[in-house]
Amino acid sequence: MIEQQDKKHWYDGRTYNYLIDPSTETTREIISSLIENDSRVIDIGCGTGSLALYLSKKCKYIVGVELSKKMVEYANSMKQEKDISNVHFLHGTAENISGLTNERFDYAIYSLSLHEMKSETRAKTLDEIKKITNNIIIYDYDEKNNTSFQSILNSIIEFVAGKDHYKNYKSFLKENGVFGLLEKHEYKVQKIIFDKGSYVAVKARWK
Numbered sequence: 292m293i294e295q296q297d298k299k300h301w302y303d304g305r306t307y308n309y310l311i312d313p314s315t316e317t318t319r320e321i322i323s324s325l326i327e328n329d330s331r332v333i334d335i336g337c338g339t340g341s342l343a344l345y346l347s348k349k350c351k352y353i354v355g356v357e358l359s360k361k362m363v364e365y366a367n368s369m370k371q372e373k374d375i376s377n378v379h380f381l382h383g384t385a386e387n388i389s390g391l392t393n394e395r396f397d398y399a400i401y402s403l404s405l406h407e408m409k410s411e412t413r414a415k416t417l418d419e420i421k422k423i424t425n426n427i428i429i430y431d432y433d434e435k436n437n438t439s440f441q442s443i444l445n446s447i448i449e450f451v452a453g454k455d456h457y458k459n460y461k462s463f464l465k466e467n468g469v470f471g472l473l474e475k476h477e478y479k480v481q482k483i484i485f486d487k488g489s490y491v492a493v494k495a496r497w498k
């Protein structure tokens with residue numbers, strides 16, 4: 292079954308932009324450093340669009356895909372405010388990217404979005420995305436030591452985000468996170484950047 296067509300969180304939109312986006316500045320910098328100038332990029336689970344808008348200076352064209360309508364509305368309002376024309380936000384699910392676009396991209400990015408998806412959704416999107424790109428960049432949790440202070444804090448944050456959210460985060464860790472998923476879906480790791488003790492950015496190719 293394809294995941295519901297509008298994902299609603301109490302913090303979607305402005306609240307996420309105030310609470311979370313300021314703490315992900317290095318995430319955007321790291322991801323940007325892994326991408327060549329003038330690339331065409333698709334950002335899956337783009338949230339408020341902060342990464343897509345940040346990359347707009349460097350990239351030729353960016354599509355942001357997001358399951359929460361409220362996030363898409365907020366991202367579009369930020370795009371308008373900043374007067375950016377090479378970024379487009381689409382409401383839809385990561386499971387069905389080829390139903391949203393048939394364009395080819397240089398990179399697909401999953402920034403902090405895979406851990407939030409159901410296990411089946413993660414599996415579907417990591418195969419589905421191969422139809423439109425050969426390269427992916429994933430930035431997400433990397434928790435080898437789950438008794439560390441940061442790991443306990445992450446667990447609390449995911450718990451506060453909601454029951455399903457927490458369940459998906461736990462299943463992501465059980466699937467061995469980013470590296471487990473890349474191996475299962477036959478991606479070849481090209482570059483790894485560890486961040487803040489419990490996050491990792493990985494650039495990978497599937498052929």
Ligand SMILES: C[S@@+](CC[C@H](N)C(=O)[O-])C[C@H]1O[C@@H](n2cnc3c(N)ncnc32)[C@H](O)[C@@H]1O
Pocket residue numbers: 294298312315318335336337338339342356357358359362383384385386401402403404407408412
């Ligand atoms: C933790 S937020 C990360 C947002 C942004 N990428 C960032 O780096 O700040 C995860 C986002 O993924 C979105 N998401 C979750 N499941 C999705 C799906 N199946 N398809 C598209 N977006 C999804 C959520 O609605 C949420 O906005």
